Amino acid sequence: MVCLTRIERFNAAHKLWVDEWTPEQNLEKFGKCSNHNWHGHNYTLHVTVKGHPDPITGFVVNAKDLSVIIKREVTDHLDHRNLNLDVPFFPKNLQPTSENIVKIIWERLHDHVTDLGGQLFRITLWETENIYVEYYGE
Amino acid sequence: MVCLTRIERFNAAHKLWVDEWTPEQNLEKFGKCSNHNWHGHNYTLHVTVKGHPDPITGFVVNAKDLSVIIKREVTDHLDHRNLNLDVPFFPKNLQPTSENIVKIIWERLHDHVTDLGGQLFRITLWETENIYVEYYGE
Amino acid sequence: MVCLTRIERFNAAHKLWVDEWTPEQNLEKFGKCSNHNWHGHNYTLHVTVKGHPDPITGFVVNAKDLSVIIKREVTDHLDHRNLNLDVPFFPKNLQPTSENIVKIIWERLHDHVTDLGGQLFRITLWETENIYVEYYGE
Amino acid sequence: MVCLTRIERFNAAHKLWVDEWTPEQNLEKFGKCSNHNWHGHNYTLHVTVKGHPDPITGFVVNAKDLSVIIKREVTDHLDHRNLNLDVPFFPKNLQPTSENIVKIIWERLHDHVTDLGGQLFRITLWETENIYVEYYGE
Amino acid sequence: MVCLTRIERFNAAHKLWVDEWTPEQNLEKFGKCSNHNWHGHNYTLHVTVKGHPDPITGFVVNAKDLSVIIKREVTDHLDHRNLNLDVPFFPKNLQPTSENIVKIIWERLHDHVTDLGGQLFRITLWETENIYVEYYGE
Amino acid sequence: MVCLTRIERFNAAHKLWVDEWTPEQNLEKFGKCSNHNWHGHNYTLHVTVKGHPDPITGFVVNAKDLSVIIKREVTDHLDHRNLNLDVPFFPKNLQPTSENIVKIIWERLHDHVTDLGGQLFRITLWETENIYVEYYGE
Numbered sequence: 001m002v003c004l005t006r007i008e009r010f011n012a013a014h015k016l017w018v019d020e021w022t023p024e025q026n027l028e029k030f031g032k033c034s035n036h037n038w039h040g041h042n043y044t045l046h047v048t049v050k051g052h053p054d055p056i057t058g059f060v061v062n063a064k065d066l067s068v069i070i071k072r073e074v075t076d077h078l079d080h081r082n083l084n085l086d087v088p089f090f091p092k093n094l095q096p097t098s099e100n101i102v103k104i105i106w107e108r109l110h111d112h113v114t115d116l117g118g119q120l121f122r123i124t125l126w127e128t129e130n131i132y133v134e135y136y137g138e
Numbered sequence: 139m140v141c142l143t144r145i146e147r148f149n150a151a152h153k154l155w156v157d158e159w160t161p162e163q164n165l166e167k168f169g170k171c172s173n174h175n176w177h178g179h180n181y182t183l184h185v186t187v188k189g190h191p192d193p194i195t196g197f198v199v200n201a202k203d204l205s206v207i208i209k210r211e212v213t214d215h216l217d218h219r220n221l222n223l224d225v226p227f228f229p230k231n232l233q234p235t236s237e238n239i240v241k242i243i244w245e246r247l248h249d250h251v252t253d254l255g256g257q258l259f260r261i262t263l264w265e266t267e268n269i270y271v272e273y274y275g276e
Numbered sequence: 277m278v279c280l281t282r283i284e285r286f287n288a289a290h291k292l293w294v295d296e297w298t299p300e301q302n303l304e305k306f307g308k309c310s311n312h313n314w315h316g317h318n319y320t321l322h323v324t325v326k327g328h329p330d331p332i333t334g335f336v337v338n339a340k341d342l343s344v345i346i347k348r349e350v351t352d353h354l355d356h357r358n359l360n361l362d363v364p365f366f367p368k369n370l371q372p373t374s375e376n377i378v379k380i381i382w383e384r385l386h387d388h389v390t391d392l393g394g395q396l397f398r399i400t401l402w403e404t405e406n407i408y409v410e411y412y413g414e
Numbered sequence: 415m416v417c418l419t420r421i422e423r424f425n426a427a428h429k430l431w432v433d434e435w436t437p438e439q440n441l442e443k444f445g446k447c448s449n450h451n452w453h454g455h456n457y458t459l460h461v462t463v464k465g466h467p468d469p470i471t472g473f474v475v476n477a478k479d480l481s482v483i484i485k486r487e488v489t490d491h492l493d494h495r496n497l498n499l500d501v502p503f504f505p506k507n508l509q510p511t512s513e514n515i516v517k518i519i520w521e522r523l524h525d526h527v528t529d530l531g532g533q534l535f536r537i538t539l540w541e542t543e544n545i546y547v548e549y550y551g552e
Numbered sequence: 553m554v555c556l557t558r559i560e561r562f563n564a565a566h567k568l569w570v571d572e573w574t575p576e577q578n579l580e581k582f583g584k585c586s587n588h589n590w591h592g593h594n595y596t597l598h599v600t601v602k603g604h605p606d607p608i609t610g611f612v613v614n615a616k617d618l619s620v621i622i623k624r625e626v627t628d629h630l631d632h633r634n635l636n637l638d639v640p641f642f643p644k645n646l647q648p649t650s651e652n653i654v655k656i657i658w659e660r661l662h663d664h665v666t667d668l669g670g671q672l673f674r675i676t677l678w679e680t681e682n683i684y685v686e687y688y689g690e
Numbered sequence: 691m692v693c694l695t696r697i698e699r700f701n702a703a704h705k706l707w708v709d710e711w712t713p714e715q716n717l718e719k720f721g722k723c724s725n726h727n728w729h730g731h732n733y734t735l736h737v738t739v740k741g742h743p744d745p746i747t748g749f750v751v752n753a754k755d756l757s758v759i760i761k762r763e764v765t766d767h768l769d770h771r772n773l774n775l776d777v778p779f780f781p782k783n784l785q786p787t788s789e790n791i792v793k794i795i796w797e798r799l800h801d802h803v804t805d806l807g808g809q810l811f812r813i814t815l816w817e818t819e820n821i822y823v824e825y826y827g828e
Contacts (some may be wrong), residue, residue, distance in 0.1 A: 002513045003548040011266065013151040013176035018608060029609060031616055032218030038151035039218040040178005042266050048548075053517075056432060057443060058509030063545050064445055080170030080177040095610030099554045103605075128149065128180050131615050134555040134600075140789045141824040156332060167333060169340055186824075191793070194708060195719060196785030201821050202721055233334030237278045241329075269339055272279040272324075287542065289427040289452035294746060305747060307754055308494030314427035315494040316454005318542050356446030356453040371748030375692045379743070404425065404456050407753050410693040410738075416651045417686040462686075467655075470570060471581060472647030477683050478583055563818065565703040565728035584770030590703035591770040592730005594818050632722030632729040680701065680732050 003121055004060040005048040008070045010079035013040040014096040017084075038082065043101075044126040045075070047109060049118035061118040069116070073108045098127045102135040110137070141259055142198040143186040146208045148217035151178040152234040155222075176220065181239075182264040183213070185247060187256035199256040207254070211246045236265045240273040248275070279397055280336040281324040284346045286355035289316040290372040293360075314358065319377075320402040321351070323385060325394035337394040345392070349384045374403045378411040386413070417535055418474040419462040422484045424493035427454040428510040431498075452496065457515075458540040459489070461523060463532035475532040483530070487522045512541045516549040524551070555673055556612040557600040560622045562631035565592040566648040569636075590634065595653075596678040597627070599661060601670035613670040621668070625660045650679045654687040662689070693811055694750040695738040698760045700769035703730040704786040707774075728772065733791075734816040735765070737799060739808035751808040759806070763798045788817045792825040800827070 015038050016030040026034040033039070047070055051060040077087055083096035089108065094100050102123045113120040126132040153176050154168040164172040171177070185208055189198040215225055221234035227246065232238050240261045251258040264270040291314050292306040302310040309315065323346055327336040353363055359372035365384065370376050378399040389396040402408040429452050430444040440448040447453070461484055465474040491501055497510035503522065508514050516537045527534040540546040567590050568582040578586040585591070599622055603612040629639055635648035641660065646652050654675045665672040678684040705728050706720040716724040723729070737760055741750040767777055773786035779798065784790050792813045803810040816822040 001550075001552070002516060004513065005546050005548070007544040009266070011177050011179050013178040016610070029614070035218045035220070035224070037220035037223040038176045038178065039149050039220065040151040040176065041149055042180040053511065053513040056509075058430070058511035058514045060513050060547075062443075080173045082173070082175030082177065085175040086173065095608075097605065097610035099556065099605040099612050100610045102554060128147070130559040132557050133612075134557070136553075138553070139826075139828070140792060142789065143822050143824070145820040154334070167338070191787065191789040194785075196706070196787035196790045198789050198823075200719070233332075235329065235334035237280065237329040237336050238334045240278060268283040270281050271336075272281070274277075276277070285542070287453050287455055289454040292748070305752070311494050311496070311500070313496035313499040314452045314454065315425050315496065316427040316452065317425055318454075318456040356449045358449070358451035358453065361451045362449070371746075373743065373748030375694065375743040375750050376748045378692060404423070406697040408695050409750075410695070412691075414691070415688075415690070416654060418651065419684050419686070421682040467649065467651040470647075472568070472649035472652045474651050474685075476581070561818070563729050563731055565730040587770045587772070587776065589772030589775040590728045590730065591701050591772065592703040592728065593701050594730075594732040632725045634725070634727030634729065637727040638725070680699070 001050050002053055002060050003048050003050050004063065004066075004118070005046050006063050006066045006070060008045050008047070008067065008075050009042065010045065010075045011040060011042050012078050012081050012083050013038040014083040015039065016095050016097065018095075041127050043078075045070070045105070046122070046124035047105075047120075048122040048124070049113055049116075050121040051118040061113070061116040065116055066113070066118075069109065069112045073112060074105055098125050098131070098133040101125055102133050106135055106137055139188050140191055140198050141186050141188050142201065142204075142256070143184050144201050144204045144208060146183050146185070146205065146213050147180065148183065148213045149178060149180050150216050150219050150221050151176040152221040153177065154233050154235065156233075176222075179265050181216075183208070183243070184260070184262035185243075185251075185258075186260040186262070187251055187254075188259040189256040199251070199254040203254055204251070204256075207247065207250045211250060212243050236263050236269070236271040239263055240271050244273055244275055277326050278329055278336050279324050279326050280339065280342075280394070281322050282339050282342045282346065284321050284323070284343065284351050285318065286321065286351045287316060287318050288354050288357050288359050289314040290359040291315065292371050292373065294371075314360075317403050319354075321346070321381070322398070322400035322402075323381075323389075323396075324398040324400070325389055325392075326397040327394040337389070337392040341392055342389070342394075345385065345388045349388060350381055374401050374407070374409040377401055378409050382411055382413055415464050416467055416474050417462050417464050418477065418480075418532070419460050420477050420480045420484065422459050422461070422481065422489050423456065424459065424489045425454060425456050426492050426495050426497050427452040428497040429453065430509050430511065432509075452498075455541050457492075459484070459519070460536075460538035460540075461527075461534075462536040462538070463527055463530075464535040465532040475527070475530040479530055480527070480532075483523065483526045487526060488519055512539050512545070512547040515539055516547050520549055520551055553602050554605055554612050555600050555602050556615065556618075556670070557598050558615050558618045558622065560597050560599070560619065560627050561594065562597065562627045563592060563594050564630050564633050564635050565590040566635040567591065568647050568649065570647075593679050595630075597622070597657070598674070598676035598678075599657075599665075599672075600674035600676070601665055601668075602673040603670040613665070613668040617668055618665070618670075621661065621664045625664060626657050650677050650683070650685040653677055654685050658687055658689055691740050692743055692750050693738050693740050694753065694756075694808070695736050696753050696756045696760065698735050698737070698757065698765050699732065700735065700765045701730060701732050702768050702771050702773050703728040704773040705729065706785050706787065708785075731817050733768075735760070735795070736812075736814035737795075737803075737810075738812040738814070739803055739806075740811040741808040751803070751806040755806055756803070756808075759799065759802045763802060764795050788815050788821070788823040791815055792823050796825055796827055
């Protein structure tokens with residue numbers, strides 16, 4: 001089995017905030033990420049697919065097709081948007097942390113990757129150049 | 139003369155929007171950057187100072203002191219903030235494009251760099267990994 | 277004046293070869309770059325435009341429009357092509373070194389950038405992560 | 415066990431093409447990668463070796479020795495070459511996709527890494543800054 | 553389970569040297585790394601923590617808290633220091649190779665990460681842009 | 691005229707220290723860089739040469755020849771060395787700051803670049819990923 005990773009990018013705004021908490025509690029827990037008027041990131045997304053290279057084409061899956069799916073299912077909905085307000089498939093009661101974003105992305109992509117003939121293996125999301133998260137589906 | 143560059147980073151939300159225009163005009167001119175609910179970036183800021191290295195210390199200016207000034211005058215005010223709403227020294231009628239941000243940063247830093255004994259030479263701002271602007275003060 | 281840079285990428289094959297020389301002379305001058313069966317690179321292209329930010333939009337030029345022009349005039353013709361064989365506007369008797377490529381790109385873009393309202397300032401081309409060239413038009 | 419990774423780079427030309435298919439079928443499946451006159455990439459290769467650090471030297475394997483082997487067995491044969499035409503150990507009927515290249519590299523390196531006293535763990539190959547593949551030997 | 557990685561950086565001097573060996577033996581085994589008067593690196597450290605995102609905060613662990621611990625336990629003691637001479641918790645008879653450094657860092661961080669509510673999963677250390685090591689604790 | 695830049699890298703130890711000052715004065719001025727037992731960096735060096743591309747070869751200068759000169763005159767003497775102690779052409783009374791290093795490198799390279807047929811235009815030195823200096827020879 002070989003793993004193929006395709007990288008896509010998106011820019012988005014978000015904030016971390018729990019309505020049931022006071023502003024002081026939000027500030028204490030989330031620091032500057034609780035800023036009332038939002039802040040944002042250039043996110044870098046790695047989608048990794050596992051499979052046997054096709055004996056004729058040499059592809060695990062066609063990276064072009066994979067890119068089309070990532071754009072259609074994920075980045076077209078997240079790029080230049082507000083993750084708290086603008087994304088229908090992002091549950092309103094879920095904090096838009098990178099940890100939660102990768103789980104949502106996994107769900108959006110899993111079956112489409114299977115349809116391409118591969119197996120979704122890992123979602124990696126770089127939030128800044130100093131923080132990233134990885135998710136393997138379980 | 140040697141140029142010394144210190145790099146700092148900040149994450150911020152913004153949108154590009156002209157109130158006098160219709161939403162369609164804004165969309166046509168600014169594309170996805172006009173998204174009503176904001177979007178954001180990881181900005182990377184390069185501050186370049188010119189001068190003669192001190193014969194004793196070998197410094198154009200002390201990079202540590204320069205970093206303190208950049209944080210105090212610029213990134214502490216921009217990081218995890220909304221550039222349209224949260225930054226007192228950013229004029230309300232000025233679009234928060236990278237072109238305008240570097241000019242504001244130049245004004246915020248110029249005299250403080252002179253006080254350190256250097257000469258502000260260039261402000262570079264990376265908005266994404268594919269777009270950056272440079273400003274030389276005139 | 278502010279400088280705005282837009283980055284685009286293309287992958288291409290080339291070789292360096294002078295027909296009038298013997299294979300040994302070509303090998304001596306061009307080293308592995310003279311390999312008969314071609315080799316290639318992931319090129320990274322920086323196009324820098326100079327101008328005054330528009331008082332309303334805050335743009336030197338619209339980076340989206342600039343990207344469209346770079347693709348239409350340059351990268352659509354170079355990407356996944358052979359620089360010695362496939363590019364009509366690349367003179368046959370000109371070695372496809374990065375030095376010559378930036379001069380050709382300058383000519384292809386100059387007037388279109390003027391039409392956008394900016395002034396073409398610099399073309400930078402990264403050939404590998406260890407070699408890049410810059411051209412200022414003269 | 416600790417994993418040590420050594421990175422090397424090479425530039426090469428290739429194309430993806432199945433002789434039994436029409437040009438239209440090749441274009442449909444391989445897109446721009448089927449360009450008749452080749453295209454190329456700057457490849458970045460990560461070779462990861464697993465083992466217990468030696469109690470005296472603190473090395474899993476000597477990174478210098480590992481580099482020598484990667485160059486001698488792999489990059490000296492691939493750098494500035496055409497992967498379809500110039501590489502004796504690359505089977506003619508195998509598409510030079512990154513997926514197939516990592517499997518060939520694994521076979522070239524496995525026993526030599528064992529001779530160094532380590533265990534080959536992973537081959538990673540970056541084809542562009544947006545696509546990479548990983549192979550763990552099975 | 554999601555993996556969260558926080559990156560920190562430090563600069564340090566070291567040399568590789570076995571007292572029981574002759575200078576020639578040290579040079580043969582360690583090459584330029586045996587230079588008597590030290591040399592150094594900009595190290596980049598990735599600390600990866602595994603866990604279930606908290607249902608309220610969306611955090612595996614708070615990246616800010618994780619950063620505080622990494623600084624307090626590791627980088628404050630290694631940054632701008634000599635790894636052979638200045639680090640009390642680095643055993644004198646252990647070569648300061650990246651392989652050994654990651655094992656020491658693992659021990660320094662493991663219990664503190666557990667106290668934060670996460671599970672230390674991986675330590676990655678980039679020694680140069682061409683060499684890095686990974687350690688999973690066993 | 692086109693500018694060609696070749697990048698080379700070296701790792702070295704150094705400290706910043708004025709003998710005539712007390713340890714407290716050194717600490718105040720140089721901070722952690724005054725650490726008695728040295729610290730170090732992975733330096734990245736850009737050497738930029740200006741000239742007219744040769745009408746036959748398309749080269750400003752041959753990048754391979756330039757690399758040979760940089761190694762022979764500069765990096766072979768600095769890599770895995772101590773900048774305060776091990777480098778004969780580095781004056782003992784000069785602090786090994788990046789500002790002073792680029793001036794020394796300029797002197798070491800200038801005439802050899804002229805011999806290659808180019809004109810030394812700029813030396814850039816990255817000390818960490820957050821600090822770099824540039825020198826244009828005057």
